Amino acid sequence: MVELTCTNTDEAGRECARAVVPSSPVSMCQMHILLAAHFAMEMGGFGTGIVAAGGKKSGARLKYGRPSVVYYVQQDTRIKIGTTTDLPTRMQSIPHDALLAVEPGGNALERNRHREFAEFRVNGEWFEGSHRLLSHVSQTRRKYGEPMRAWEQVARHAAAKILDTGQIRIL
Template sequence: MPRLSLPTACTLCGRGDAERVDGGLVCGWCGWRYGDAPDSDLPRPVVEVVYYLRYDRRVKIGTSGRPRQRLAAIRHDELLAFEPGGRAVEQARHREFAAIREGGEWFTFTAELEHHVFALRTTRDPWQLYARWVSAATHR
């Protein structure tokens, strides 16, 4: 199957790869429908995520509505995953993994936590999942 490209960059995320959906083109990265333009009079939606950051053999489980800015401020080796949700989901994960808490929001990267994190990733890059959630929230 030939690789598709948008005629111009996606108006939501700026990427150029495409997918054909229902006879039209959508951005292959974020899922935004080609030809649609986000309403510039409206602020971009805030999509809260729970993030999983690895630093050595530890994982920080935190939450943010502005993950790019938040992650830029935290020393880490790798973004492992995003999970949709805010404080309630973050607190549920902190309780779920309480036995491996090292302090604050940092947890030992055990096989159990690794299994949870990689189940969240599906087959997509965490930033691509986030872009798709922002695209979906923008369409509402």
């Protein structure tokens, strides 16, 4: 039996090549099904064939929401602490020299990090690259690994959780 692989591409044009969800009528992996479902729901569920559990089409957000991470980027000597549900797109939209680390979490964790490093705040979400902040970033990277791979792991985990709970199904 031949195992099908996801035919979606990343921003560099490389094929995803993750395993296709066995019951899926389209050649998509769990992560891309999750992203497509969220996109469709955010666009109003325009006849997508994506339904919530119970069989009702829904424009409502899924219980588990989109996967999000708190990210740390560096520009010159400053570090930005932000959050996003789409790391690749976010990295294209903000000026930075390097993506240093990510950790799973959303707005609450971001607020906690802003409070934790408040004494180093320069402006908004930008902080001086103090020894304490850089130490935290280094520990975060050691714990979660290379940032883009860590983001993919968070997205895969969220997709698996949604598919396993039966919150959505693809018609």
